[in-house]
Amino acid sequence: MDEHDQNDDELIRRISRKDMAAFRQLVERHKGFVYNTCCSLIDNDQQAEETAQDVFLQVYKSAGKFRHQSKVSTWIYRIAVNRSLNVIRHNKRLGWTKSLSGLELEENEGEEPDKKLEKRELRDHLKAAVDSLPEKLRTVFILNKYGNLSAREVAAVLGISTNAVDVRLHQAKIKLQKKLSSLLS
Numbered sequence: 001m002d003e004h005d006q007n008d009d010e011l012i013r014r015i016s017r018k019d020m021a022a023f024r025q026l027v028e029r030h031k032g033f034v035y036n037t038c039c040s041l042i043d044n045d046q047q048a049e050e051t052a053q054d055v056f057l058q059v060y061k062s063a064g065k066f067r068h069q070s071k072v073s074t075w076i077y078r079i080a081v082n083r084s085l086n087v088i089r090h091n092k093r094l095g096w097t098k099s100l101s102g103l104e105l106e107e108n109e110g111e112e113p114d115k116k117l118e119k120r121e122l123r124d125h126l127k128a129a130v131d132s133l134p135e136k137l138r139t140v141f142i143l144n145k146y147g148n149l150s151a152r153e154v155a156a157v158l159g160i161s162t163n164a165v166d167v168r169l170h171q172a173k174i175k176l177q178k179k180l181s182s183l184l185s
Contacts, residue, residue: 008072016064027056030073033147034080040146041084041139042091051087055080074156077149081139081157088135129179137172140165 008029014022034055038048058079066075130138143154144165151165158165 009068012063012066012068012072015060016066023056023060026059026072030076031056033073034076037077037080037143037147038084038087040142041081042087047087047091048084051083052080055083058083070156074153077153077157078159081143085135085139125180129176132179133172133175137168137175140168141172141176144169 008026011022011026015026031052035048035052038051038055039045042048042051055076059076066072130141133141139158140154143149143157144151147154149157151162151169154165155162
């Protein structure tokens with residue numbers, strides 16, 4: 001366990017005793033990744049921000065229940081993914097559509113309009129293809145490719161085996177390849 005993880009463990013112990021300074025420190029340390037995780041899954045800035053706040057509220061309320069069997073960061077990210085998936089399910093029940101954010105192809109200032117349009121179209125196709133993946137595949141794909149989590153970290157966050165992550169990533173890539181080849185041909 002590195003110093004960062006030990007520090008997180010100590011912060012959680014202090015938060016369980018309602019230490020607000022420790023809570024602010026933990027939020028500051030993890031807010032970027034939690035927000036980005038929520039954003040990449042939800043694709044609505046306001047809902048992602050509200051969900052990230054809910055994540056930290058749950059961390060604060062549940063700090064005393066944390067068993068220190070995994071990294072604090074893994075526990076927090078698992079909460080973020082679960083909260084985000086709940087928002088997606090709720091939105092689907094309401095009939096809202098979701099599209100993936102965070103799939104940006106870099107546009108250069110001096111780039112020709114045709115190239116910019118091409119990149120936008122490619123990004124839109126990619127978003128549509130990722131959005132069409134079944135939830136289990138989409139979540140693993142987003143956490144791995146856009147959250148930059150390793151297969152082991154994704155497994156810990158989702159509470160599944162590393163093998164299951166590898167299988168889901170493989171399935172997602174195959175489905176995306178088929179979808180994109182048909183869209184782009």
